[in-house]
Amino acid sequence: MMMTVQILFIIFAPFLFLGIINRIKAMWAGRKGSPLIQPLYDFLRLLRKGEVISKTTSIIFKIAPAVNLSSVIFAFLILPLPAIGAVISFDGDFILFAYALGLAKFLAIVASLDTGSSFEGMGASREVTFSTIVEPAFFILLGTLALLTGQTSFDAIFNLLNSSAGYTVLIKILFAVSLIIMILTEGSRVPVDDPNTHLELTMIHEVMILDYSGPDLAFIFYSSGLKLVLLSSLLAEFFIPSNSVFSLIIFIGIIFLTAALIGIIESLIARARMSHVPQFIFLMTALSLIAFAVVISFLRGGL
Amino acid sequence: MSYFLAGILLFFASGMITIFLRKDEWKSIIFLIGAIASQFLILPTLFSSLVFGNSFSTIIFFSEPIGASALRLDPLASVFALIITIGSLLASIYSFGYMKQYYRGKYSLSTFYFFFGLLISSMLLVVIAQNSFLFLIVWELMSLSSFFLVVFENDKEDVRKAGIYYLIAMQIGASFLIAAFAWLSNLSGSYDFASFKIILNTQNYIAVVLFSLFFIGFGTKAGFVPFHTWLPRAHPAAPTGVSSIMSGVMIKTGIYGILRIILLSGVPEIHLAYAVFLISFATGVAGILNAISQKDIKKFLAYSSIENIGIIGMGIGLGMLGAVYNIPLIEALGFLGAILHTINHFIFKSILFYGAGIVYQNTHTRNIEKLGGLIKFMPVTSMLFLIGSLAICGLPLFNGFVSEFAIYLGLAKGFSYTSVSLNIVMLIGFSGLALIGIMAMVGFTKLFGIAFLGTARESLHKKPEEGSSPLLLPMIVLAVFIFVIGISPLLIIQILYPVLKQFMNVDIESTLGSVLSLYSSLSGAFILFTGITLIIFLVRKYFLKNKKVKQFKTWDCGYQVESSRLQYTGSSYSLPFLELVAELVPQKTIVESQHDIFPNEAHLKTSQHDFAERFFVQPILKFVRKFLTMFAWIQSGKMQQYILYGLIFLLIILIWIFGAL
Numbered sequence: 001m002m003m004t005v006q007i008l009f010i011i012f013a014p015f016l017f018l019g020i021i022n023r024i025k026a027m028w029a030g031r032k033g034s035p036l037i038q039p040l041y042d043f044l045r046l047l048r049k050g051e052v053i054s055k056t057t058s059i060i061f062k063i064a065p066a067v068n069l070s071s072v073i074f075a076f077l078i079l080p081l082p083a084i085g086a087v088i089s090f091d092g093d094f095i096l097f098a099y100a101l102g103l104a105k106f107l108a109i110v111a112s113l114d115t116g117s118s119f120e121g122m123g124a125s126r127e128v129t130f131s132t133i134v135e136p137a138f139f140i141l142l143g144t145l146a147l148l149t150g151q152t153s154f155d156a157i158f159n160l161l162n163s164s165a166g167y168t169v170l171i172k173i174l175f176a177v178s179l180i181i182m183i184l185t186e187g188s189r190v191p192v193d194d195p196n197t198h199l200e201l202t203m204i205h206e207v208m209i210l211d212y213s214g215p216d217l218a219f220i221f222y223s224s225g226l227k228l229v230l231l232s233s234l235l236a237e238f239f240i241p242s243n244s245v246f247s248l249i250i251f252i253g254i255i256f257l258t259a260a261l262i263g264i265i266e267s268l269i270a271r272a273r274m275s276h277v278p279q280f281i282f283l284m285t286a287l288s289l290i291a292f293a294v295v296i297s298f299l300r301g302g303l
Numbered sequence: 304m305s306y307f308l309a310g311i312l313l314f315f316a317s318g319m320i321t322i323f324l325r326k327d328e329w330k331s332i333i334f335l336i337g338a339i340a341s342q343f344l345i346l347p348t349l350f351s352s353l354v355f356g357n358s359f360s361t362i363i364f365f366s367e368p369i370g371a372s373a374l375r376l377d378p379l380a381s382v383f384a385l386i387i388t389i390g391s392l393l394a395s396i397y398s399f400g401y402m403k404q405y406y407r408g409k410y411s412l413s414t415f416y417f418f419f420g421l422l423i424s425s426m427l428l429v430v431i432a433q434n435s436f437l438f439l440i441v442w443e444l445m446s447l448s449s450f451f452l453v454v455f456e457n458d459k460e461d462v463r464k465a466g467i468y469y470l471i472a473m474q475i476g477a478s479f480l481i482a483a484f485a486w487l488s489n490l491s492g493s494y495d496f497a498s499f500k501i502i503l504n505t506q507n508y509i510a511v512v513l514f515s516l517f518f519i520g521f522g523t524k525a526g527f528v529p530f531h532t533w534l535p536r537a538h539p540a541a542p543t544g545v546s547s548i549m550s551g552v553m554i555k556t557g558i559y560g561i562l563r564i565i566l567l568s569g570v571p572e573i574h575l576a577y578a579v580f581l582i583s584f585a586t587g588v589a590g591i592l593n594a595i596s597q598k599d600i601k602k603f604l605a606y607s608s609i610e611n612i613g614i615i616g617m618g619i620g621l622g623m624l625g626a627v628y629n630i631p632l633i634e635a636l637g638f639l640g641a642i643l644h645t646i647n648h649f650i651f652k653s654i655l656f657y658g659a660g661i662v663y664q665n666t667h668t669r670n671i672e673k674l675g676g677l678i679k680f681m682p683v684t685s686m687l688f689l690i691g692s693l694a695i696c697g698l699p700l701f702n703g704f705v706s707e708f709a710i711y712l713g714l715a716k717g718f719s720y721t722s723v724s725l726n727i728v729m730l731i732g733f734s735g736l737a738l739i740g741i742m743a744m745v746g747f748t749k750l751f752g753i754a755f756l757g758t759a760r761e762s763l764h765k766k767p768e769e770g771s772s773p774l775l776l777p778m779i780v781l782a783v784f785i786f787v788i789g790i791s792p793l794l795i796i797q798i799l800y801p802v803l804k805q806f807m808n809v810d811i812e813s814t815l816g817s818v819l820s821l822y823s824s825l826s827g828a829f830i831l832f833t834g835i836t837l838i839i840f841l842v843r844k845y846f847l848k849n850k851k852v853k854q855f856k857t858w859d860c861g862y863q864v865e866s867s868r869l870q871y872t873g874s875s876y877s878l879p880f881l882e883l884v885a886e887l888v889p890q891k892t893i894v895e896s897q898h899d900i901f902p903n904e905a906h907l908k909t910s911q912h913d914f915a916e917r918f919f920v921q922p923i924l925k926f927v928r929k930f931l932t933m934f935a936w937i938q939s940g941k942m943q944q945y946i947l948y949g950l951i952f953l954l955i956i957l958i959w960i961f962g963a964l
Contacts, residue, residue, distance in 0.1 A: 050851035070836040090824040092712035113752030121871025139737035150719035215846040
């Protein structure tokens with residue numbers, strides 16, 4: 001029963017996640033806003049449509065959206081979710097987690113270059129540049145987790161992390177903030193990217209998918225929503241008490257809170273100037289390094 | 304063992320025979336037959352060594368000063384011999400197709416095949432020679448024969464320059480090896496490798512200095528920063544079959560040398576372990592940073608080889624650290640990662656070089672800024688190149704991930720050990736490997752996306768065509784290897800089992816057992832991933848059934864002018880990233896324009912510098928040159944002076960003889 005709820009939640013969460021962000025932004029602007037499940041309607045509409053495909057493109061353009069979706073789903077199987085647990089769990093599974101998303105990114109970038117459009121080349125170039133900052137920072141975060149718990153799989157790490165108390169609260173907060181920066185970057189949200197703009201020279205992710213339409217666009221749309229939920233679930237993992245009946249409720253609550261937080265951030269601040277974005281993402285590196293330093297000084301009795 | 308030696312001889316002989324043949328077609332065919340036949344002689348021995356863990360040895364008696372020399376084929380040597388043999392076979396098949404463009408041309412094919420055969424047989428001898436004298440001879444033979452292959456197109460000035468640069472770099476590296484071997488033989492009183500163990504196992508400064516000499520000597524061959532500067536020069540100059548052998552196989556003999564010395568040294572000195580690890584990390588970062596800034600496909604691939612040597616070195620450093628801190632799991636994972644990545648790098652670097660060769664053959668340019676849209680003309684080559692690119696970025700389902708995973712996991716395991724310095728170095732490696740990986744993605748999305756996708760940026764005089772079957776066959780074989788190792792890594796890890804046993808001395812079975820079970824669960828995860836992907840493809844197909852799919856031009860946001868020149872170029876693609884690291888990849892921009900009332904024709908030239916070369920290698924070379932010019936008066940060009948030298952020499956000899964009397 002709990003398991004079914006969990007699976008159903010993850011399937012529909014991407015739509016709700018985006019719906020909540022939009023609703024919060026609308027409320028903040030004093031508008032009524034679209035229905036909460038508007039993203040679902042959009043998704044279903046796209047699935048019913050046919051496609052227009054550029055003559056310049058090759059098979060890569062067609063396989064990228066499907067691989068994108070499958071890699072996000074696969075990454076979900078590695079996370080130890082409440083009520084399900086981790087479907088795949090072994091030593092070093094977090095490396096596979098990061099690299100599965102990397103495979104999707106590679107194909108998405110190559111697919112956008114496949115169209116030969118200068119706009120999409122620009123988006124790809126920026127996407128990959130910002131990834132070069134996010135990825136090492138994420139690995140510092142993972143390394144800090146391994147240092148803190150002495151474990152090397154998500155399942156074992158979170159089991160140990162959430163049963164211990166004390167100074168880990170500080171670390172968890174540092175992790176949470178750096179993960180939120182990662183969510184904003186990887187999920188292409190303000191201040192890194194603005195998903196609402198079309199045809200502006202500052203956009204990143206939206207411009208990479210300009211040539212997609214119909215079911216393929218629906219796949220991309222869904223997988224980027226699912227990726228947001230995936231990273232928020234990772235964030236939620238830090239705060240779920242292990243072996244609790246409420247863990248599922250807390251999990252769902254945190255995901256929606258993250259969505260609300262993203263909505264609030266988007267309402268409050270504008271997109272950063274392109275040259276300032278790296279500085280913002282480097283904040284994640286800095287926070288992860290601080291977390292590492294704190295952990296090492298606590299565990300090893302000073303540097 | 305005698306079959307193995309016969310195989311080596313056959314490689315050499317088939318190159319030799321081509322000298323006596325007149326027709327170029329026959330030369331290629333004979334060499335190919337020789338290469339195939341020697342597989343049957345060599346592979347069974349390697350098989351028995353790797354699967355059953357057998358070692359073979361034989362002693363050959365040379366006249367003094369070499370004396371009795373031992374040739375030993377242990378599992379470590381077998382792994383490298385395997386790479387060399389299979390790599391040579393594939394390169395021979397490829398060259399069979401690739402060298403057709405040189406038939407009846409101005410370059411001699413006999414020279415090519417003779418030195419090719421010599422290179423292969425000397426590489427095979429390098430890994431089995433266990434006598435320092437013999438080792439140095441075959442090592443030099445390897446360097447010399449590859450030099451002649453680099454300068455194959457010897458009427459081009461840049462090729463000759465690259466060749467000379469390569470030769471000098473190799474000699475500098477060899478001089479360190481000669482010094483190290485001479486000292487070591489002097490201390491141990493024997494040339495045999497087995498006698499070095501006692502000296503190298505002592506934990507004093509001599510062992511450290513010796514290891515450093517060996518590391519510099521072998522590192523020059525392998526391409527560790529800052530001894531890497533010859534790679535981006537020599538690789539592009541050579542014909543493609545040779546570049547693939549040099550980059551995929553020959554530089555690995557440097558790795559072999561380092562591993563052999565580690566094997567002889569036992570537990571390494573702690574600072575050496577850290578040094579190897581950090582130098583390798585720097586090598587990885589420097590290699591890929593420079594690769595990203597390249598426009599030349601082959602130079603790009605050469606720099607990416609340096610990056611991969613860095614990753615292999617990180618594995619070696621990790622293994623050494625594991626040995627120092629006595630953590631068998633880390634030791635096993637480190638050496639496993641290093642050796643596995645050596646094999647993997649051979650596979651994907653060869654496929655990429657072969658692809659680059661087909662591109663060059665069809666377009667006569669290596670500059671990616673002039674290419675584009677090749678996937679329309681050569682779909683098979685392009686897809687194989689894409690597979691190679693995905694593999695080299697270390698992405699799951701492809702073989703690169705398997706070896707990087709071992710290194711990653713070894714690093715992660717290091718966090719649970721209570722040494723602050725180890726923890727910090729592990730973090731540098733852990734996030735550094737991620738940085739190298741993501742930078743490889745920047746580089747290879749650029750290389751593949753710009754050269755093969757989009758539309759052609761400049762019109763070519765001839766329509767590019769798909770590569771011929773001898774060119775594609777080795778690539779297809781390698782692509783199969785990529786997937787086999789990528790999805791079921793256990794197959795290859797079981798072969799490496801005896802090699803790891805050589806490196807580990809304690810607690811082997813349980814450690815390796817846990818590594819094996821780890822890889823089987825990884826394999827399961829890959830199969831699940833493939834399954835999910837297939838299901839999603841089916842879902843996509845279902846939704847597209849009976850739907851209208853229209854072909855139209857790329858959405859141009861309302862701009863009506865269609866031009867392939869509007870596309871993003873490689874330079875513009877990598878610019879945002881290179882701006883972030885501008886200090887490490889300094890760019891020189893030269894603008895030539897005449898300022899007038901009306902705009903005139905102008906030229907812009909940008910070039911990126913190799914940081915290590917500019918700030919480390921060049922100052923040293925400058926100093927050496929300055930120092931040596933002080934002696935330039937010796938070679939004055941005046942005949943009288945030279946005769947005087949002769950007289951002085953005779954005089955000294957006379958005095959010496961009379962003095963002795």
